[in-house]
Amino acid sequence: MRGANGWLPRLFDIGLWLVVCAPPASAALRLDERDAVVAALAVPLLGGAVAFSRRRPLAALAAPVALSLTTDPEMLTPVYWAALALFGYLAGSRTVAVRPALWFCGTVAAAGLVLCAVVSSDLWGWPSMLLTLLIAVVLPWLLGRYRRQYADLMATGWRLAERMEHEQQAVADRTRIRERARIAGDMHDSLGHDLTLIAVQAGALEVDPTLDARxxxxxxxxREAAGAATERLREIIGVLRADDEVPPRAPSEESAEAVVERARASGVDVTLERSGATDDPPPMVGLAVHRVLQESLTNAAKHAPGAGVRVRIARDGDALRLTVESDPAPAGRLPGVASGGSGLVGLDERVRLAGGTLRAEPTDDGGFAVTAELPAAGAAPRTAGPPRPTTSARELELARRRIRRRLLQAVVAPLAVLAGILLLMIPVSLVSSSLSVLDREVYAGLTAGEPRGAVESRLPRFTRDGPPDGAPAAPRGQECAYYSTGLMSSDGYRLCFADGRLVSKSVVGEGGDKNEGEGEGEGEGEGEGEGD
Structure with a gap:
């Protein structure tokens, strides 16, 4: 691991240094004096950039950018293109924030404008410099940034997969615990019901005159042991009930008649009445009916032993109604079994999950009535609201949004920069045209044979962006400069130099012949005189 963490990065940096230094090292042997010195200095400078590229990627990118601008303000020197692309890619893959890169590119663009205006006196070189910056630096930077985002997305995916695995394990554990709690709850309901009936039977035997005192x-x-067992059962198993407990997936197969018959056999005076099609309710509704009936009979036996109980199950259209009404407890009977008071709360939740409502209240004659209204055709269980997304789901959605946004940026950013460069050409063209206008009187005062320095001292600082349309080719061996005849004119003045002197001047362009004719005497006379 030590070799993987130590030697491989060093070997990569050495290889990077050799790759970026090979072009300037070879160019130093065949360039002129100034460019050769810059190329020779580029070798150690790029070596320092490689050394700092991991900690300061943008500072490392500044080295080839500065070398390229020093050699050519338009950055059209192929010697440093490889270094620009590689350091731009590394800057994109090794930086997280976007704002420093934007500031860096903006600073380079501003520096290029100053160099094109002051050093090369050619405003048209600035759009060329921006295009070079876009292709050689910005596009590799976007590629490196995409590579980093892809790696981050993969790492996030593995973290989410690991977290989801742990969450699935936790969900499985919670499911097992809930299932055990559900079984415990059903045991509490069933055994509590049976123990209550045992206590009722024991209470009836306790007052039977045919038994002796012993x-x-x-x-x-x-009877007291049955009551105590019921209470302990409620305390022990009641702790296992979860707050978000859901009902079992299938109702008990015990019918309402069986529950009533079992209660009647235990000594409870209970009657059952049915009205309408109540034999085949939906599973959730059938389970709710079974639980409400069982718990209501248990409560009646607990709180009003010996009282009569009437059970009515009726269907009215799409509504199924269950009513369990008990009479007041007879005077002189033994007290009922103590209750924890959570039975009705559980019934209300059970009925609510089945899509119905539960009402429990005392009657006018001192008894008690429990009424459950349920949808006969079944209904979706009522929930507190849509489930909240998990942390993994939220992080995955955020990662998807970031990738979509950054992919859009990677596509739109170069197009926006290119459109901006094209728009910049309009004001650059106007400024360049206005600053490259040569006064007609100055042009008329130029004489062939004058030294180039004396001629350029009277010329505008900026030249046209190339010859006008229709201009003839420059004479062989001569270096020609073009100036505008007016702000919106399509013609131009052409001044050609050779051996450090002005050798000819002319008006060129689509209307050049006419303009040449207007100044023919002076222009041609001067040319012929110098030629003789």
């Missing part, structure tokens, strides 16, 4: 005391102890 037998009545034993039956009383049995």
């Amino acid at each position: 037998q009545q005391a034993a039956v009383g102890e049995l």
